[in-house]
Amino acid sequence: MEPLVLVVDDEASVRTLISSSLRDHGYRTTEASDGVDALRLARELRPDAVVLDIELPALDGTNVLQALRSHPETSHVPIIGMSGHDIDPAAERSFTCFLQKPFSPSDVVFVLAQVAPTHSDK
Numbered sequence: 001m002e003p004l005v006l007v008v009d010d011e012a013s014v015r016t017l018i019s020s021s022l023r024d025h026g027y028r029t030t031e032a033s034d035g036v037d038a039l040r041l042a043r044e045l046r047p048d049a050v051v052l053d054i055e056l057p058a059l060d061g062t063n064v065l066q067a068l069r070s071h072p073e074t075s076h077v078p079i080i081g082m083s084g085h086d087i088d089p090a091a092e093r094s095f096t097c098f099l100q101k102p103f104s105p106s107d108v109v110f111v112l113a114q115v116a117p118t119h120s121d122k
Contacts, residue, residue, distance in 0.1 A: 003048035003116045004028045008038040008064070009082075010056050018051055021105030026118035035059025039067055042074050049116040051108055052095075054083035062091050069094070078115035080108065 005027050009015045012033070019029040030045060032038040036058040042050060050068065054061035061081060068074040081087075081095035082103070092098045097111045 002026050002028045002118055003112075004030065004045060005112065005116065006030055006032060006038065006041055006045070006047040006050045006052075008032045008035070008050065008056065008061070009053040010034060011053075014053070017105055018108055021109055022112065025109045025113075027112065027116075033057075035061065035064045038064050042068055042077070043071070046073060047077065049078045049080065049112055051080045051082065051112075054081060054087055055085070062087075062094075065091075065094055078112075080111055080115075 005022055007015050007018050007029055010033050015031045019031060022029050030041060032041050035056045038052065039059070052061045052064060065079055065081070068077060068079060078096040081092065081098040082101055084101035096115055099107055
């Protein structure tokens with residue numbers, strides 16, 4: 001079965017662009033538009049990886065990251081952070097990888113191939 005990636009961004013166009021590119025490269029995707037939904041979906045679905053924007057309504061990405069890292073069922077999940085703004089270097093290092101916006105959807109595919117490969121990538 002293809003790896004499941006949770007794509008979290010408050011901008012629908014960004015979620016759609018990333019999800020579409022990932023599906024084209026052998027991933028299944030699910031989406032969340034805020035931090036609260038991201039946590040709920042991560043705990044319910046246990047994705048193989050998370051692509052997480054920093055600036056989110058309800059609960060920001062750094063808080064989502066901390067919550068996922070502190071929960072035994074999600075602590076191992078690769079989390080790819082992304083932001084259009086500079087963030088604290090220590091927070092940036094807490095992510096498996098960090099992408100500065102703007103970036104190409106192929107950048108996300110490349111990073112995920114390293115941390116959550118599809119069957120065709122193995």
